[in-house]
Amino acid sequence: MSSTAIVSHQHADARAAVTATLNSAGSSLDTELRSRAANLHSNAAAILEQEAEIAKQTKELGKQNAQWQKLADTSTKKLNEVGDLQNWAETIEREFLVLEETLRLAEGREDIGSASGAYGLL
Template sequence: MSSPTESEAARHTAEARAAVTASLSSVGASLTNEMRTRTADLHSNSAAISKQEKELAKQTAVLAKQGAEWDKLLQKGTKKLNEVGDIQNWAEMIERDLLVLEETVRLVEGKEGQETASGTGGW
């Protein structure tokens, strides 16, 4: 075989260069497509996240309002329970005073053995 001529060498070099360029273009196109796909996904996910953030803020406001209503109801209930406790204390004080009066009247009248409807002694 004879040695390749300059034109054949140039042709082989051009073919090799074309093959490398085509290979690089193919790799570049593949990476570009992948990056475009990722970019599109990021943009669509960003829009979905923004929508979810708005919905979350809306729901948080609703929950805050409901929490405030429940706190108000709790405060009213606590106040009512305190009032009931105050009424019970008042009733117990009245009952003690009545027992003292009943015992005093019983001692004054000298009726030690009689029972009353309350079971504490006679009037």
């Protein structure tokens, strides 16, 4: 074999070795990348499911919030009514106290007038 043929054969062997190395490296990278791509796709599906679940729970929470708001509004209205009733009761109580004091004073005056009238009759 001539030196050109030997060099050409060595180049072919080297080229074949480099190609085999690249194919081997490419295959391992390809396998790893395919695995990662599959993982990404499965994670994307899981994320979509989680998004749907969160949307569902958010809707349920909105409904529950509306119920709590309705209860709070009703309770506030009832508390205001109780406050109004308490104010009314306090007003009535003050009026009864004034009436009671007026009656006491009136009875006391009658006693004084009766007493002096009784002495005048004796």
